[in-house]
Structure formats: structure tokens, C-alpha cells
Amino acid sequence: MSDVPSRLGAWADLPFFTADWPGIETSLAAETRTILPPEASRFAALEHTQPQATRVVILGQDPYPTPGHANGLAFSVTPETPLPRSLRNIFRELQDDLGAAPATGDLTPWADQGVLLLNTALTVPSGEAGGHANLGWSRLAEQVLARLDDCPRAFLLWGNHARKLGQTLSDHHLRVETAHPSPLSASRGFFGSRPFSRVNAWLAARGDSPISWA
Numbered sequence: 318m319s320d321v322p323s324r325l326g327a328w329a330d331l332p333f334f335t336a337d338w339p340g341i342e343t344s345l346a347a348e349t350r351t352i353l354p355p356e357a358s359r360f361a362a363l364e365h366t367q368p369q370a371t372r373v374v375i376l377g378q379d380p381y382p383t384p385g386h387a388n389g390l391a392f393s394v395t396p397e398t399p400l401p402r403s404l405r406n407i408f409r410e411l412q413d414d415l416g417a418a419p420a421t422g423d424l425t426p427w428a429d430q431g432v433l434l435l436n437t438a439l440t441v442p443s444g445e446a447g448g449h450a451n452l453g454w455s456r457l458a459e460q461v462l463a464r465l466d467d468c469p470r471a472f473l474l475w476g477n478h479a480r481k482l483g484q485t486l487s488d489h490h491l492r493v494e495t496a497h498p499s500p501l502s503a504s505r506g507f508f509g510s511r512p513f514s515r516v517n518a519w520l521a522a523r524g525d526s527p528i529s530w531a
Contacts, residue, residue, distance in 0.1 A: 321360060328363045331464065333457045341453050351443035354380050354387035361389025362435045365428035368464055372431035373471045373516055373528060376458070376479040379438035382446045390434035392498075393424035406498040406507065414511045417531035430528050435461060437482065458482060466490075469523070471516045475507065491519045 321338065322329040345352055354361075377391025381401060386394045392404050400408065400422045408418040419426070428434055437458040442448040459482070466487050474483040476497030483492060493515055496506035517527035 325360060325363050326367050328368065328461070328464075331457070331460045333460050337453050337456050344452060345440060348442065350445070350448075351384065352440050353382060353384060353443055354389050354440075358387070358389035359439050362391065362428065362433060362439075363461075365390070365425065366431060366433040370431045371433045371465055371470060372520065372525065373473065374433045374435065374462075374465060375473045376475070376482060377434065377436040378476075378478055379436055379441045379447060379450060382441045382444050382448070384443055387441070388423065388425070389439070390424050390428055391436045393428075393434060394422040396421040396423040398422055402500045403498045403503075406500065406503045410498070410503075410508055410510065411513055411530055413508075414513045415530060419531055427528065427530070432528060433461075433465075437478070459485075462486065471519055473512050473516070476502065491516065 321342075322334045325334075375391055380387035380389070381394060386398045386401070388395050392407060394401060394404065404422050411418045424432075424434055435458060438447075438449045438452065438454040439457070440449045440452070440454070462482060462485065466485075469489045469491070471491040472483055472486060472493070474480045474492060474494045476499070479497075480494050483494070486492065493510065493512045495510040495512065496502040498507045513528070513530045517530075520527055
């Protein structure tokens with residue numbers, strides 16, 4: 318087995334890494350298609366944002382299926398990549414909400430401030446969105462959410478997939494549930510939802526520092 322758990326700090330003791338990861342790793346090794354993102358970036362979300370540092374959680378589905386785009390963080394892309402449509406809508410709402418947006422689509426600065434950007438599948442075959450949705454990754458997302466249920470955090474649950482996963486969360490969290498920022502649904506409740514200012518107001522009310530979203 319690879320050294321993945323050794324890079325994950327406090328996440329490494331999740332049951333997923335003994336019960337599920339060996340089988341997924343074997344399946345990935347047998348893949349004939351190109352797998353995205355590159356191996357070194359697959360667990361970037363957990364590596365960047367440890368449980369005790371997690372203040373906000375944003376759930377995505379799977380990485381971008383275009384080579385060179387995904388960097389292991391949900392909705393995020395490598396700095397040189399043009400903004401995908403969903404991320405463009407996220408930045409549009411951020412601009413409307415707080416008057417500014419990041420210069421690139423690389424959301425690593427969010428992760429470094431305690432925003433866990435977790436996809437529910439951490440890999441995708443090149444050119445085949447959703448191609449690893451049934452590989453077993455969802456058990457990792459379920460266990461991460463269970464670990465983070467211990468104390469109040471802010472959850473941005475965009476779209477039916479994220480809302481369904483968030484149904485198990487306790488009532489002490491801030492839950493911002495809206496349509497997905499995809500062009501197919503953003504106009505049905507994502508635009509105008511002001512998720513970023515709502516999270517920062519909630520953090521401030523708890524005596525915590527705001528997220529510098531821009």
C-alpha cells in the first residue's frame with residue numbers, strides 16, 4: 318500500500334484507510350485510462366485542512382475531468398486554468414456578496430484558512446465526469462463528515478448531492494443549502510444566496526476570525 322495515510326495527519330485514523338483504501342488503490346492501479354488529478358494531489362483537501370483546523374466545509378462531487386485542471390480541492394483549478402463554469406458562478410456570487418473575488422481559480426488560500434474543499438469522489442478518469450463515482454470514495458466523505466460533526470462548523474451544501482450527504486449533520490452547525498452553482502441550476506437559488514457573508518457573520522458571532530474569501 319502507498320504512503321498516503323502517513324501524509325494525512327489526524328485524518329489517517331479514519332476506518333476508510335484500512336477498510337476501503339487498499340481496494341480503491343488496487344482498482345486505480347489497474348485503470349488503463351488517465352486518472353485525474355495526479356496522484357500527488359488526490360488527497361490535497363485533507364492534507365491542507367486538518368480536522369481541528371476545519372471551520373467551513375464545501376462539498377463537491379468529483380474532480381474536473383480535463384487534464385491539467387483539477388488540483389485536489391473541490392471546485393478549485395490550477396492557477397493557469399481558465400475558470401470552469403461552476404467556479405465562474407461561484408466567483409460571480411462572491412463578487413456580488415463581498416465585492417471581490419480571487420485572481421485565479423486556485424482555492425488553496427481558502428483551504429489554508431480552514432475551508433475543507435472536499436469532493437465526494439477524489440478521482441475521475443480523463444474525459445469521463447462521474448467515472449469513479451461508484452468506486453467506494455463516498456465512504457471517505459461520509460466518515461469525514463462524521464468526524465467533523467463533533468463541534469459547530471459552517472457547511473455550504475450546494476446542490477442535491479451535497480444536501481443529501483449533509484442530512485446526517487447535527488443541528489449545531491451553520492448549514493447553507495442552495496442550488497448548485499452549475500449553469501444548469503445557479504439561477505434557481507444559488508445566485509443571491511450570499512453564502513460567503515453569511516459564513517463570515519456566523520464565524521464573527523462565535524468570536525472567530527472571518528475567511529478572507531478574495
